Amino acid sequence: MRMEAKILLILGAFFGIMFAVYWRWSIExxxxxxxxxxxxxxxxxxxxxxxxxxxxxxxxxxDPNATQTQGAGVIGSFPGTSIFPFxxxxxxxxxxxxxxxGIWFLVPGLALxxxxxxxxxxxxxxxxxx
Amino acid sequence: MTDLIxxxxxxxxxxxxxxxxxxxxxxxxxxxxxxxxxKVIGLSYxxxxxxxxxxxxxxxxxxxxxxxxxxxxxxxxxxYNELFTMHGSVMIYLFAGPFAFGGIANIIVPIQIGAxxxxxxxxxxxxxxxxxxxxxxxxxxxxxxxGAANFGWxxxxxxxxxxxxxxxxxxxxxGGLLLTGFSAIFTGVNLTATIFYLxxxxxxxxxxxxxxxxxxxxxxxxxxxxxxxxxxxxxxYCDRHFGTHIFSVAGGGVPVLWQHIFWFWGxxxxxxxxxxxxxxxxEIIAVFAKKPVFGYKSMVFATLTxxxxxxxxxxxxxxxxxxxxxxxxxxxSLLIAVPTGIKIFNWIGTMWRGELWFTTAMLxxxxxxxxxxxxxLTGVYLASPPLDFFTHDTYFVVAHFHSIVMALxxxxxxxxxxxxxxxxxxxxxxxFGKIQFWLLFIGxxxxxxxxxxxxxxxxxxxxxxxxxxxxxxxLNDWSTLGAVLVGVSMxxxxxxxxxxxxxxxxxxxxxxxxxxxxFTTSPPPHHNFYRLPxxxxxxxxxxYNHPEHRSLAHGIDPVHHHELAHAGAVxxxxxxxxxxx
Numbered sequence: 047m048r049m050e051a052k053i054l055l056i057l058g059a060f061f062g063i064m065f066a067v068y069w070r071w072s073i074e075x076x077x078x079x080x081x082x083x084x085x086x087x088x089x090x091x092x093x094x095x096x097x098x099x100x101x102x103x104x105x106x107x108x109d110p111n112a113t114q115t116q117g118a119g120v121i122g123s124f125p126g127t128s129i130f131p132f133x134x135x136x137x138x139x140x141x142x143x144x145x146x147x148g149i150w151f152l153v154p155g156l157a158l159x160x161x162x163x164x165x166x167x168x169x170x171x172x173x174x175x176x
Numbered sequence: 177m178t179d180l181i182x183x184x185x186x187x188x189x190x191x192x193x194x195x196x197x198x199x200x201x202x203x204x205x206x207x208x209x210x211x212x213x214x215k216v217i218g219l220s221y222x223x224x225x226x227x228x229x230x231x232x233x234x235x236x237x238x239x240x241x242x243x244x245x246x247x248x249x250x251x252x253x254x255x256y257n258e259l260f261t262m263h264g265s266v267m268i269y270l271f272a273g274p275f276a277f278g279g280i281a282n283i284i285v286p287i288q289i290g291a292x293x294x295x296x297x298x299x300x301x302x303x304x305x306x307x308x309x310x311x312x313x314x315x316x317x318x319x320x321x322x323g324a325a326n327f328g329w330x331x332x333x334x335x336x337x338x339x340x341x342x343x344x345x346x347x348x349x350x351g352g353l354l355l356t357g358f359s360a361i362f363t364g365v366n367l368t369a370t371i372f373y374l375x376x377x378x379x380x381x382x383x384x385x386x387x388x389x390x391x392x393x394x395x396x397x398x399x400x401x402x403x404x405x406x407x408x409x410x411x412x413y414c415d416r417h418f419g420t421h422i423f424s425v426a427g428g429g430v431p432v433l434w435q436h437i438f439w440f441w442g443x444x445x446x447x448x449x450x451x452x453x454x455x456x457x458x459e460i461i462a463v464f465a466k467k468p469v470f471g472y473k474s475m476v477f478a479t480l481t482x483x484x485x486x487x488x489x490x491x492x493x494x495x496x497x498x499x500x501x502x503x504x505x506x507x508x509s510l511l512i513a514v515p516t517g518i519k520i521f522n523w524i525g526t527m528w529r530g531e532l533w534f535t536t537a538m539l540x541x542x543x544x545x546x547x548x549x550x551x552x553l554t555g556v557y558l559a560s561p562p563l564d565f566f567t568h569d570t571y572f573v574v575a576h577f578h579s580i581v582m583a584l585x586x587x588x589x590x591x592x593x594x595x596x597x598x599x600x601x602x603x604x605x606x607x608f609g610k611i612q613f614w615l616l617f618i619g620x621x622x623x624x625x626x627x628x629x630x631x632x633x634x635x636x637x638x639x640x641x642x643x644x645x646x647x648x649x650x651l652n653d654w655s656t657l658g659a660v661l662v663g664v665s666m667x668x669x670x671x672x673x674x675x676x677x678x679x680x681x682x683x684x685x686x687x688x689x690x691x692x693x694x695f696t697t698s699p700p701p702h703h704n705f706y707r708l709p710x711x712x713x714x715x716x717x718x719x720y721n722h723p724e725h726r727s728l729a730h731g732i733d734p735v736h737h738h739e740l741a742h743a744g745a746v747x748x749x750x751x752x753x754x755x756x757x
Binding site: 060147 | 210709710
């Protein structure tokens with residue numbers, strides 16, 4: 047956890063330095079704003095990882111001497127198969143078609159996307175189709 | 177419901193895993209549509225992106241046929257604009273990135289770090305569907321009345337506004353990019369979470385294979401860069417349809433802002449494309465030199481440095497606009513040569529005094545190294561503003577980035593020969609592979625080299641006809657010949673896949689691989705591993721198979737390592753018969 051935090055924080059700090067230099071030196075704002083946002087995007091998860099790394103013991107994957115049995119156990123529970131990513135993808139496709147060919151494409155697009163969101167949520171709760 | 181269980185619960189002989197393999201209901205097209213297994217999704221990604229490579233390659237062949245004579249009449253001027261736009265778009269957006277982070281990395285990264293799947297399996301599937309539908313959306317432009325997008329793959333304002341480029345083709349291009357952009361962002365989230373949270377016990381960050389490291393940095397760059405492109409595309413769409421004037425002078429907007437936004441995504445994108453292929457070449461070179469990666473930590477450092485610097489170099493694409501900070505971007509761009517040089521040095525160091533095995537994959541990696549060096553060095557020239565002012569928008573730039581991307585194609589082909597056996601279970605034919613390599617490698621040099629000279633001679637890019645000049649005609653003919661050779665090499669690849677179809681069973685570890693993916697079966701079972709070795713270095717499979725030549729362990733205190741080394745049965749038990757190694 048500590049190494050993950052370190053990488054993101056160092057990257058963020060580097061973007062911060064670049065931002066400061068660029069902001070002082072250049073005459074346009076867009077690049078500076080984007081570099082500043084890049085810095086924040088690194089600091090946000092980086093500080094979260096750092097905060098946790100100080101409060102928890104090293105995970106088995108952070109311990110150079112860990113044995114495989116230390117990692118045993120259930121890490122999560124997911125549907126083995128699911129149609130809803132496909133449905134949501136098709137919904138997004140029709141929404142984009144609405145941007146190009148006409149607003150009526152939103153009807154199938156949002157219907158498919160809504161169905162996928164409801165379906166994926168309830169699938170996660172009740173156990174999916176395996 | 178499938179419980180995602182870490183491997184140690186599956187001991188190979190307890191009969192549990194056979195049961196685990198069976199419960200995958202759907203087969204055929206329904207399996208393709210509903211699977212959340214990273215290997216199935218990764219294979220879909222790989223196949224789709226290779227199809228995109230073929231489509232983009234066909235566009236390239238038509239472009240080169242047109243340029244074989246000064247007044248080519250194969251396509252009209254308008255069609256030529258569509259072709260070079262879609263050639264670039266298909267290759268960059270729909271082939272190179274998705275092949276690397278959606279295809280190969282999707283399959284290989286979880287296995288390399290001992291994870292049972294990606295962190296978010298359903299999000300992974302959604303990424304694929306967004307990518308596929310985005311690709312179809314972009315290509316649908318050819319079937320509209322006005323044709324496909326024709327403003328170049330960079331869509332500069334004000335050329336891309338609704339007055340200069342009306343019609344549905346441009347909107348389909350924007351829509352397709354929105355979909356594939358979200359697909360890339362989701363894959364970036366997935367890869368980062370997988371690498372941060374699903375590593376096997378003992379797989380510390382500094383024991384991850386270099387390919388996984390490169391994919392981590394790629395994923396972080398995706399998260400930093402792609403949202404900027406998505407935002408820019410939405411602004412462009414608003415300018416085209418909702419009457420905003422973000423990129424038009426008429427309403428007080430700034431056209432060059434589009435270039436800033438586009439290249440703020442576009443230059444990290446270059447490394448998003450390149451880093452995965454660097455990783456593939458690193459793995460291939462290490463395995464076929466039978467050595468650990470030379471300078472492992474400096475390799476990781478170089479990758480991180482490239483990632484960090486890549487956010488500060490975007491405006492070297494905009495030197496000639498006259499409104500960017502030349503010294504800042506020139507210095508930053510030149511600095512990138514340092515970590516890249518470290519990588520080249522390390523690749524050579526890995527091969528140095530190694531036991532080289534010239535398989536097709538190794539040849540492809542060597543071809544990558546040479547071609548990338550040519551492209552990289554010419555890139556250093558272009559980072560210098562005076563030289564860039566001279567060569568901007570000429571064929572010199574075209575030749576430079578085609579050296580780079582063709583190097584990536586070589587490394588990608590190497591990855592298919594190297595990892596293909598792992599995810600299909602069958603090897604490809606080596607004789608066809610070597611024919612393919614020589615055609616691809618020689619073809620690449622023959623098609624890029626004349627373009628460097630043409631560029632220095634002043635031939636602009638994106639032109640369908642050019643002045644009559646014997647020298648330009650000859651050089652263009654050579655370039656076209658090279659493009660034909662590359663095209664033939666792709667035909668050889670397709671023939672090879674057909675010829676080798678289920679012919680040469682690979683076994684679990686055909687190359688004496690070093691990293692975890694070679695510890696499991698080919699193809700890997702559902703959730704990837706029946707069991708895992710102890711991980712004490714960045715080469716766990718090598719340590720297991722070669723206890724006499726165990727890697728130096730990273731990050732272990734010497735005393736403890738001493739104990740481990742003497743307890744060989746614990747660290748690296750003798751290979752068992754069911755291992756298949």
